[in-house]
Amino acid sequence: MARNTQVAADHNAPPVTQLLAQFVATHPGYLAGGWSAALDHEAHRTFFNWLGCAVGAAQHEAADAALAAVQMLQPAPQASVLGRHQKVDMASAALVNGITSHTFDFDDTHLKTIIHPAGPVASALLALAEHTGSSGRELIDALVLGIDVACRVGNAMYPEHYDRGWHITGSTGTLGAAAACARLFKLDTQKTAMALGIAASQPIGMREQFGTMSKPFHPGAAARAGLMSALLARHGFTASAKALEAPRGMMQTVSTKNDWNEITHDLGQRFEIAFNSYKPFACGIVVHPSIDACVQLRALFAQQGITLAQVERIELKVHSLVLELTGKKEPADGLQAKFSVYHGCAAGLTFGRAAEDEFSDAVVNRADMVALRRKVAATVDDSIDEASADVVAVLADGRRLHVFVEHAIGSVQNPMTDTMLEAKFRGLSEPILGAAATSQLIKACWAIGNAPSVKAVVGLATPVRP
Amino acid sequence: MARNTQVAADHNAPPVTQLLAQFVATHPGYLAGGWSAALDHEAHRTFFNWLGCAVGAAQHEAADAALAAVQMLQPAPQASVLGRHQKVDMASAALVNGITSHTFDFDDTHLKTIIHPAGPVASALLALAEHTGSSGRELIDALVLGIDVACRVGNAMYPEHYDRGWHITGSTGTLGAAAACARLFKLDTQKTAMALGIAASQPIGMREQFGTMSKPFHPGAAARAGLMSALLARHGFTASAKALEAPRGMMQTVSTKNDWNEITHDLGQRFEIAFNSYKPFACGIVVHPSIDACVQLRALFAQQGITLAQVERIELKVHSLVLELTGKKEPADGLQAKFSVYHGCAAGLTFGRAAEDEFSDAVVNRADMVALRRKVAATVDDSIDEASADVVAVLADGRRLHVFVEHAIGSVQNPMTDTMLEAKFRGLSEPILGAAATSQLIKACWAIGNAPSVKAVVGLATPVRP
Numbered sequence: 001m002a003r004n005t006q007v008a009a010d011h012n013a014p015p016v017t018q019l020l021a022q023f024v025a026t027h028p029g030y031l032a033g034g035w036s037a038a039l040d041h042e043a044h045r046t047f048f049n050w051l052g053c054a055v056g057a058a059q060h061e062a063a064d065a066a067l068a069a070v071q072m073l074q075p076a077p078q079a080s081v082l083g084r085h086q087k088v089d090m091a092s093a094a095l096v097n098g099i100t101s102h103t104f105d106f107d108d109t110h111l112k113t114i115i116h117p118a119g120p121v122a123s124a125l126l127a128l129a130e131h132t133g134s135s136g137r138e139l140i141d142a143l144v145l146g147i148d149v150a151c152r153v154g155n156a157m158y159p160e161h162y163d164r165g166w167h168i169t170g171s172t173g174t175l176g177a178a179a180a181c182a183r184l185f186k187l188d189t190q191k192t193a194m195a196l197g198i199a200a201s202q203p204i205g206m207r208e209q210f211g212t213m214s215k216p217f218h219p220g221a222a223a224r225a226g227l228m229s230a231l232l233a234r235h236g237f238t239a240s241a242k243a244l245e246a247p248r249g250m251m252q253t254v255s256t257k258n259d260w261n262e263i264t265h266d267l268g269q270r271f272e273i274a275f276n277s278y279k280p281f282a283c284g285i286v287v288h289p290s291i292d293a294c295v296q297l298r299a300l301f302a303q304q305g306i307t308l309a310q311v312e313r314i315e316l317k318v319h320s321l322v323l324e325l326t327g328k329k330e331p332a333d334g335l336q337a338k339f340s341v342y343h344g345c346a347a348g349l350t351f352g353r354a355a356e357d358e359f360s361d362a363v364v365n366r367a368d369m370v371a372l373r374r375k376v377a378a379t380v381d382d383s384i385d386e387a388s389a390d391v392v393a394v395l396a397d398g399r400r401l402h403v404f405v406e407h408a409i410g411s412v413q414n415p416m417t418d419t420m421l422e423a424k425f426r427g428l429s430e431p432i433l434g435a436a437a438t439s440q441l442i443k444a445c446w447a448i449g450n451a452p453s454v455k456a457v458v459g460l461a462t463p464v465r466p
Numbered sequence: 467m468a469r470n471t472q473v474a475a476d477h478n479a480p481p482v483t484q485l486l487a488q489f490v491a492t493h494p495g496y497l498a499g500g501w502s503a504a505l506d507h508e509a510h511r512t513f514f515n516w517l518g519c520a521v522g523a524a525q526h527e528a529a530d531a532a533l534a535a536v537q538m539l540q541p542a543p544q545a546s547v548l549g550r551h552q553k554v555d556m557a558s559a560a561l562v563n564g565i566t567s568h569t570f571d572f573d574d575t576h577l578k579t580i581i582h583p584a585g586p587v588a589s590a591l592l593a594l595a596e597h598t599g600s601s602g603r604e605l606i607d608a609l610v611l612g613i614d615v616a617c618r619v620g621n622a623m624y625p626e627h628y629d630r631g632w633h634i635t636g637s638t639g640t641l642g643a644a645a646a647c648a649r650l651f652k653l654d655t656q657k658t659a660m661a662l663g664i665a666a667s668q669p670i671g672m673r674e675q676f677g678t679m680s681k682p683f684h685p686g687a688a689a690r691a692g693l694m695s696a697l698l699a700r701h702g703f704t705a706s707a708k709a710l711e712a713p714r715g716m717m718q719t720v721s722t723k724n725d726w727n728e729i730t731h732d733l734g735q736r737f738e739i740a741f742n743s744y745k746p747f748a749c750g751i752v753v754h755p756s757i758d759a760c761v762q763l764r765a766l767f768a769q770q771g772i773t774l775a776q777v778e779r780i781e782l783k784v785h786s787l788v789l790e791l792t793g794k795k796e797p798a799d800g801l802q803a804k805f806s807v808y809h810g811c812a813a814g815l816t817f818g819r820a821a822e823d824e825f826s827d828a829v830v831n832r833a834d835m836v837a838l839r840r841k842v843a844a845t846v847d848d849s850i851d852e853a854s855a856d857v858v859a860v861l862a863d864g865r866r867l868h869v870f871v872e873h874a875i876g877s878v879q880n881p882m883t884d885t886m887l888e889a890k891f892r893g894l895s896e897p898i899l900g901a902a903a904t905s906q907l908i909k910a911c912w913a914i915g916n917a918p919s920v921k922a923v924v925g926l927a928t929p930v931r932p
Contacts, residue, residue: 061702068701069694073555074542089539165719170667201636201671201680202687208715214667214705217698221668225687228535232683235534236527239680249674253631254720 009252013245016263017200020149020244021193023267024179029141030449035271040449042273043144048445049108049278049421050101050118051082051126055441055461056356056428057103058083062213066096066220079127080462083432090127094177094227098123098220099213102169104356105338106282106428110147110275111387111412113154113168114285117276119219120173121146121180124227128181129454136451138184144273146180149196151272152263153244153251160257162207170205170218171254175244177226178233185234197239198229200250210325211339278421280410281354283337286322287344288408289389294348296403297393301349308372310395314345316378317390323378330373337364345391346372355427387411433463475718479711482729483666486615486710487659489733490645495607496915501737506915508739509610514911515574515744515887516567516584517548521907521927522822522894523569524549528679532562532686545593546928549898556593560643560693564589564686565679568635570822571804572748572894576613576741577853577878579620579634580751583742585685586639587612587646590693594647595920602917604650610739612646615662617738618729619710619717626723628673636671636684637720641710643692644699651700663705664695666716676791677805744887746876747820749803752788753810754874755855760814762869763859767815774838776861780811782844783856789844796839800825811857812838821893853877899929 028034057063058081067081070092077087081096088096101107102119110117122143129139150172154161162168178199182192202225205218233239243249251258281291294314301307322341331337337359346369347354363369384390387408393401407413416424422442429438441460448457494500523529524547533547536558543553547562554562567573568585576583588609595605616638620627628634644665648658668691671684699705709715717724747757760780767773788807797803803825812835813820829835850856853874859867873879882890888908895904907926914923 062704065698065701065703069697069703072697073557074544075555076540076542078540089541091539165714167667197675197678198680198683201633201675201684202668205667206709206714206716206719208706208709208712208719209663209667212663212704212706214664214703214709217664217703217705218667221691231535231538232531235531237531237535237680237683238528238678239683240674240678243672243674243680246674248631248672250672253672253674 009247010258011247013258014260014264015242015245016260017193017196017242017244019264019267020179021196022189024145024149024183025187025189025192027145027268031137035144039144039271039274040140042276043140044446044449045278045418045421046108046118046147046273046276047122047140047143047448048425050122051445051461052425052428053104053107054097054101055083055432056106057100058432060100060103062103062216063096063100065213066099070096078131080130080458082461083463085463090131091224091227093127094124094223095220097127098223099216102216102219104282105284106279106356108276108278109285110151110154110272111277111285112275113151113158114162115151115154115172116169116219117147117150117173117176119169120222120226121150121176123220123223124177125180125184126454126458128184128227130458132184133453134184136448136454139454140449142180142183144271145183146176147273147276148271149179150176155262156259157251157255157257161255164255165207166203166254167205167207167209167215167218170222171203173219173222174199174202174204174225174229177223178229181227181230182233185230187230187234191233193241194237194239195230195233197241197243198232198237199226200239200243202229203250203254211336275412277410277412278416280416280420280424281344282356282359283344283354284326284339286386287326287341288410289387289405290316290318290322290341290391291344291348291354292408293389293391293403293405294345295352296405297391297401298349298352300401306395308349311375311393312396313394314376315392315394316341316345316376317381317384318378319384319386320380320382321386323380331364333361334359334364340373341378342373342376343369345376433461475713476724477713479724480726480730481708481711482726483659483662483708483710485730485733486645487662488655490611490615490649491653491655491658493611493734497603501610505610505737505740506606508742509606510912510915511744511884511887512574512584512613512739512742513588513606513609513914514891516588517911517927518891518894519570519573520563520567521549521898522572523566524898526566526569528569528682529562529566531679532565536562544597546596546924548927549929551929556597557690557693559593560590560689561686563593564689565682568682568685570748571750572745572822574742574744575751576617576620576738577743577751578741579617579624580628581617581620581638582635582685583613583616583639583642585635586688586692587616587642589686589689590643591646591650592920592924594650594693596924598650599919600650602914602920605920606915608646608649610737611649612642613739613742614737615645616642621728622725623717623721623723627721630721631673632669632720633671633673633675633681633684636688637669639685639688640665640668640670640691640695643689644695647693647696648699651696653696653700657699659707660703660705661696661699663707663709664698664703665692666705666709668695669716669720677802741878743876743878744882746882746886746890747810748822748825749810749820750792750805752852753792753807754876755853755871756782756784756788756807756857757810757814757820758874759855759857759869759871760811761818762871763857763867764815764818766867772861774815777841777859778862779860780842781858781860782807782811782842783847783850784844785850785852786846786848787852789846797830799827800830803830806839807844808839808842809835811842899927
């Protein structure tokens with residue numbers, strides 16, 4: 001692909017580092033009428049979905065490896081690793097929880113930018129809040145503001161920045177985490193600007209890492225770096241007050257497209273968390289319309305008494321980005337299958353779902369799944385939106401069944417309900433924490449905005465030492 | 467400035483991640499004849515100069531702020547903060563020592579790329595070696611190899627990567643530190659490739675930060691990130707095996723110029739540490755020819771009985787990069803003065819030197835220094851090399867005294883002698899450690915390649931708790 005990036009440096013950018021710092025440091029927050037009850041509920045949904053994902057992946061080998069590395073530092077037991085009994089220093093907890101929350105590719109998505117904002121922001125916040133004894137209200141307020149910073153910077157740079165190769169979740173996530181932690185620390189505007197500035201030197205993540213443990217490492221490392229940036233700023237460490245927008249600041253260095261208006265427009269009025277979405281399927285968001293279509297096809301098959309053995313071919317038409325990101329035709333294991341629209345379709349047709357179990361190595365290597373994947377013929381059609389999919393099942397007798405999905409379940413236009421989110425949460429949490437603790441945890445999460453401390457939620461999200 | 471970066475993605479890059487990993491994991495090292503005694507001595511000079519810089523800045527407010535932030539994590543006392551009595555976890559020690567080693571802008575420079583390679587690499591290595599009980603030989607071997615990785619990647623990307631806005635010391639330093647720590651851990655080729663891959667997601671540092679504490683933060687954060695990358699790889703964490711060279715790997719994401727031959731050519735035969743240099747002056751390397759010229763002018767003045775009061779104007783001709791990087795005409799404090807070729811000239815003319823004392827806030831704000839800076843008229847002449855300077859002193863009586871410096875003292879062509887390095891070291895270390903300990907430390911540093919452990923050097927470089 002050509003990289004169309006010949007542009008002149010912009011010496012007239014608005015002072016967005018300062019504007020974002022002021023926004024984060026001085027916004028009145030929810031209780032003072034800073035945003036609606038509906039938006040605050042969306043923040044709770046974001047937190048809830050993030051926590052379930054982190055708990056669910058707590059025993060993954062990526063978590064084991066990260067925790068083993070962190071334990072080489074002999075960390076103080078300041079904050080909890082979600083879904084496990086270990087405590088580590090708060091920066092390391094931010095790292096590990098950020099990794100687990102993204103390990104299943106099941107976390108939230110800001111669809112305008114494909115940022116997964118909770119991973120960096122909530123992972124940093126909860127670790128810091130647990131150690132410092134913050135209230136649930138403070139945490140939710142900081143979550144809204146931190147996610148706004150990450151997503152607005154992402155809006156300004158998307159898509160050029162992402163096209164170039166950056167995993168935008170990590171590269172903007174450091175800023176979101178720094179902003180959120182600065183808010184939790186009650187830093188003033190000047191120190192918040194320094195926190196953002198220090199974070200601006202640490203954009204994290206390359207798309208080449210997709211399919212390896214380093215993909216979920218990105219939100220984890222961003223959470224850690226953002227938390228440390230706020231700690232450094234709090235103690236007087238300095239950075240450029242124009243670290244984001246200057247010609248050799250972060251944004252112009254990592255993106256040749258920078259629409260500053262995306263940062264300044266309606267800042268403090270419109271909140272990007274309103275556009276956050278949650279995945280019904282445990283894989284990259286661009287696969288979801290195809291899976292949804294195949295789940296619907298499976299229902300048609302059931303109605304009409306059709307079996308999978310009768311399927312000769314699945315004709316899939318999608319936007320080019322879908323195959324660019326998830327075009328793995330023959331995935332070798334569960335991690336690779338997350339980047340295989342072919343596997344997603346096979347799972348939808350076979351199981352009517354595609355949660356983490358449907359991406360296990362065992363399922364991915366089942367002979368029937370291998371065979372069904374090979375029946376999927378994907379073609380690019382850029383007249384189809386990235387968020388849509390067109391699927392035709394061609395049967396051996398020549399019949400054609402057609403499903404077009406405009407907005408997949410889980411999109412902003414067709415969101416998962418709270419009940420669906422709870423079912424997803426149970427599927428993730430029960431194998432780790434058990435059914436009883438999961439039920440209590442669900443209740444506590446929905447009420448965290450009123451909790452005097454985050455410690456009750458954290459306690460419920462961590463099993464007792466075996 | 468225009469950013470001429472329209473290029474197509476390169477799908478045919480050689481497997482440099484793998485080649486560098488194999489090099490680092492399997493190179494025989496010095497004792498097996500892997501490089502010459504002269505090169506090994508250069509590695510000792512690099513280590514020695516780095517250590518002096520770190521000790522010298524140990525009490526700087528940037529060190530205070532960084533250490534205060536790190537102490538919020540209640541770190542285990544695994545490794546020493548050089549020049550101070552505190553011990554912290556090894557990753558935090560790498561961070562703080564990396565910061566102090568670059569705080570005075572007095573550390574080493576790989577002139578082909580303007581990378582300061584010891585900051586990230588040695589800071590990670592010494593902290594790890596102290597905690598794990600490595601020998602001095604293992605440390606020096608890993609230093610040579612780690613610096614080679616950072617500088618070869620830098621050679622491949624320079625100058626486009628630097629021109630775009632990256633502080634190349636931090637962006638390549640993470641890789642150098644990861645390589646060095648992988649070597650110290652004796653990781654095999656496969657795990658070393660994973661360490662490099664994890665590091666590849668963490669390029670650190672924007673040039674906009676120059677003049678703030680975040681500039682020295684870059685080598686420190688790179689040291690920390692590199693060390694943690696090696697720890698993660700050791701425990702089985704994975705990354706793309708093509709994380710450096712893939713179209714959406716690190717190098718193509720952060721640079722549109724990538725000359726792969728700079729990485730592969732003579733790998734294991736030619737070592738970039740041979741081209742390392744050490745600064746006689748405590749500021750950015752591009753100012754050095756101008757300072758050297760002014761020091762020489764001062765000697766001419768002394769010979770001819772000329773006083774500074776007789777100077778009407780200093781006509782300075784330099785390459786455009788010099789003013790781009792260090793064009794601050796009216797620096798407000800010592801840190802800004804490091805980026806003022808005007809102050810460098812005034813210091814050279816007034817004191818005949820420009821060590822850390824000549825960049826103190828007090829000196830920078832002296833009325834005679836302010837006045838003398840204003841007499842310096844700098845013009846751009848791109849026919850003059852970046853490493854040269856042309857200076858004419860115009861006296862009130864019309865006389866003109868001319869000095870042209872082709873290669874400044876401290877360059878590869880005109881290096882500081884070991885004796886000069888020792889004098890520089892004493893100037894940095896004696897105010898912190900005292901004269902007696904400094905003398906012992908100097909001896910121990912020159913002999914570190916034969917030391918069974920690095921702990922003796924570390925012990926001498928840290929004062930007893932007051």
